[in-house]
Amino acid sequence: MAGSSLDEVIACPECDALYHARMPEEGARLVCKRCHHVLIAPQKDAYLHVVSLALTTLFLMGGAIYFPFLGISAAGFENKTSVLKTVMAFLDEGFTVALSIFVAAFIIMIPAIRSILVIYVILPLMMGRKPAPYARTAFRVSEDLRPWSMAEIFIIGCAVALVKIVAYGKVEIGPAFWLFIVLVIVTVLQDISMDRWSIWKALERRS
Structure with a gap:
């Protein structure tokens, strides 16, 4: 998280954990490591x-x-x-x-x-x-x-x-x-x- 701007940060809506936001590949998902809530899930x-x-x-x-x-x-x-x-x-x-x-x-x-x-x-x-x-x-x-x-x-x-x-x-x-x-x-x-x-x-x- 160090050095990340607010535009590059995503907060988990379930547990408020902060992550560096990045767009995963199509079909992949970015999941919270703490509560396993799906944060980003681009789909076709x-x-x-x-x-x-x-x-x-x-x-x-x-x-x-x-x-x-x-x-x-x-x-x-x-x-x-x-x-x-x-x-x-x-x-x-x-x-x-x-x-x-x-x-x-x-x-x-x-x-x-x-x-x-x-x-x-x-x-x-x-x-x-x-x-x-x-x-x-x-x-x-x-x-x-x-x-x-x-x-x-x-x-x-x-x-x-x-x-x-x-x-x-x-x-x-x-x-x-x-x-x-x-x-x-x-x-x-x-x-x-x-x-x-x-x-x-x-x-x-x-x-």
Whole structure:
């Protein structure tokens, strides 16, 4: 580390260990020696993979909020609802407006905004062009929003609730439930495929 400038230093996001940043060969990885977290992992067509997964996230999110999520029938009554209908139903009750806003933000809006920002930042890089205006700010915002994207927490909560609901009636899992599960998997793959250090360097180099 001695004699290295700040531009040549990379910090492990897991344990804060500092390393001299260097671009490994394609297919190779720079891994933290302390916690084994992957720091830099350049891959062939990485930009294309990330953009494709971000677009997939947007399409899945559209279907996940529109199609029926769950249905329940008990004592001769049957009801099916989607995530969008649930959020709108909360808005009809004054004391649950804040809850509806949080639900919409954490499981719908934030994942969608993150995907849009990722596409905005990476698409010009993929095409070999100069970064879009305010690309670095957009990418920083997308990274800041990452801990607040809680679609996977929503699915886990629904799975726990289903265990209790089945005791009161027949539960039908709608297509939106499975779309959310696929959405979570795609989001994880997108985060794994994204080499953030390489993106930052590309934004600095092409600006």
